[in-house]
Amino acid sequence: MFWLTRVRSHSMAPTLRDGSLALTRKLGRRTPIRRGDLVVVDSPELGEPVVKRVIGLPGERVTIAGGRVSIDGRALSEPYASPSMFNDSYQVPPAHYFLLGDNRDASSDSRTWRQPFVERAALVGRLWTGWRH
Incomplete structure (x- = not known):
């Protein structure tokens, strides 16, 4: 199933501008999630669906320092x-993900949410990016 997602922030x-539309494909329960995927997350904290980028996968340590993100000690x-x-540094629990916006200083994401893991x-x-999926 496909639908259009409207981006509602900066x-x-x-990568995506405020107000733009992006073709989105429903994720099945067994669809693999990869680092770098642009996903729509049904955020109970924000009370609406939001678009973010998958950065940390289950079981990984995400470290953010000096403007760089590292996964298990390797720069991303x-x-x-x-x-x-x-x-800061985060240990992603099993069956959870760590999400960030691309415009880091203007993004409400896993770094600022009460529950950082999704x-x-x-x-x-x-989101369909035209080159990866």
Whole structure:
């Protein structure tokens, strides 16, 4: 099943602009989730569906320091993201994901949510990017 998702913030700029529409495909229960996927998450904290990028997978340690993100000690190449001065470290629990916006200093995401880790069931769709899926 496909639908159009409207981006309702600047958190994914420059990848996605506020107000833009993106073709989205429903995620089945067994659809694999990969790092870098752009997903629609049904956020109970924000009370609405939002678009974010999958950064941390179940069981990984995500470290953000000096504007760089590392996964289990290896720097992540993120040409799509703006650097941020935010610093912290997270251990992603089983069956959960760590999500960030590409416009790091303008994004409400796993770094700022009361519950930073998102259950698999809350990931409802993946945006079609035209080159990866």
